[in-house]
Structure formats: C-alpha cells, structure tokens
Amino acid sequence: MMTMGQNIILMIWISMIGLSTQYSSDQTLYIGNDCENYKIHHVNKEDTYTIVWNGGVIPNYCSIGFIGRDDGYMNEYKVCVEAETWKVPNCGAKVKLEKGVVSVLSEVYSCYQSPSSWCGDSDDYVDIMFESTPTHSSGQTAEIRLKVTATMTYNYTMTIGLAVGGCVGGLFFLILAIVLISRVRARRLSPVILTSGYSAPTQAQGLRNPVMYSNTSGSYPDSFKPPPSYESVMNTSPYAPPPISTNPPVNGS
Helix, strand or coil: CCCHHHHHHHHHHHHHHHHHCCCCEEEEEECCCCCCCCCEEEECCCEEEEEEECCCCCCCCEEEEEEECCCCCCCEEEEEEEEEEEECCCCCEEEEEEECCCCEEEEEECCCCCCCEEECCCCCCEEEEEEECCCCCCCCCCEEEEEEEEEEEECHHHHHHHHHHHHHHHHHHHHHHHHHHHHHHHHHHCCCCCCCCCCCCCCCCCCCCCCEEEECCEEEECCCCCCCCHHHHHHHCCCCCCCCCCCCCCCCC
16 A cells, blocks of 8 residues: 555656646747737747747737746746847837736837847736837838747645655654654663572672572572571580480380
8 A cells, every 4th residue: 555655756756747748839929910918828838939020010009918827827937038030120110028917118129139038027927019110111121030938937736745745754754753762761661570590699799690509408599508407406416315215115224
C-alpha cells in the first residue's frame, strides 16, 4: 500500500508529464483585422502569439490584450514581447506597451527606437496598442512582427505538492523520533531482574563476584564459613558428657 507522501509524489509526477506532453501552438494576429479591444488572450508556455503588421492601414484604436494563464488558474506568468522584425520607414506608426489593470504606459516604439524584448510584471495584464498618424501612408515597405510569450513565475501545483510532501515527511520523522525516545526511556526505567546465578559483590572484592564452593549443606561464598556440626562440637568440647554406653548393665555393679 502506498503512503500519503508517495501518492503526492506520484500526482506531481503525473502532472509534470501532462504538462510536458502538451502541444505547443502559435497563433497569428494581424493588425487591422484582429483588433479586438476588449478581448484578453491567454498566453503560457504552450500557447504563444505572433502579431503581424505589413504596412496596412491601422484603425484609429487598435489594442490587443494578453495575460499569462493556463489550465491551473492559480499559476502565475509574466508576459514578454519580443520584436522579431521591426521595419518602420517613418514615424507615422507607433507601438505602445501598457501593463496593469489600469493600463499604465510602459514603452513607446517608433522609427527612432528598435525594441529587442520587454516583459511585464508577474500576473499583470499587457496591452499592445498600435497607432498611426497622418504622416503615415499605407503601402510603404513596413513590417512588424512581435512575438508574445510568457514565463512562469509561480507554480501553484508544484508549491502545494512540495509543501504537503514536506509536512508529511516532517510528521513521519517526528513520529519516528518520539518512538525512539519512548523506547530508550522504557529501557532505562525497566527493573533489573537478578537470576539465581547472581551473587552480591563483597566489600573486599568490590564489584567482582565471589568464588562459590559447594558442600553438603549448600553453596557459600569463600568469605563465609558455616558453623560446625553438632557431632563435631560434642566430640571436641571438654565439657561434653560421657558417651552413653549401649551395653546392658551388669547385676551388682
């Protein structure tokens, strides 16, 4: 049976495989035809956009909006714009880059500037605005190609997976430490059981076990002498009574 931590790791691995197997798509938007001023295009690692202008007439107000989004709406991206082709013969055409919900102007490009790349802030809206002035005449040899991509700045799935996995791992090690400490304490507090072969150390020998020897009445340490038997006392004492004769008495004696 798989543990909770193993299940989380498996889910993260499956999600990463799913992201890696997604097909990339690039859509092309044309200035003059795709100026949907109130539409927000979602851009991420797989979905990118190319904005093309071939020198045609630019409407009075043409804005294309982007934000970094994918299937996991808790993930965050920053939108980046890179100029792949920038041929503007006169200053009649301008490109403005605005960011934020309130559309704060960030960059303005025209014939005086040749942009390379630019990125907005994390999880910010980016509006690309195209303008033309009376000095611009359509049909001139002009071409602009802008590549719109997104870079992930916050992966919600990975962050939550690592956080949960770290909590589960930390809880496992905490339980393991508690079990080990409990076992050590139980061993220290358990009573010592003395077996029959154990003898208390004598004062002269310290902690060394005394030598045991056996006699007819039991085993004693060498520092202990048993008292003499009754027979030996009666035979050696001067005050002992005379032995009792076992012969029958003779008459007249």
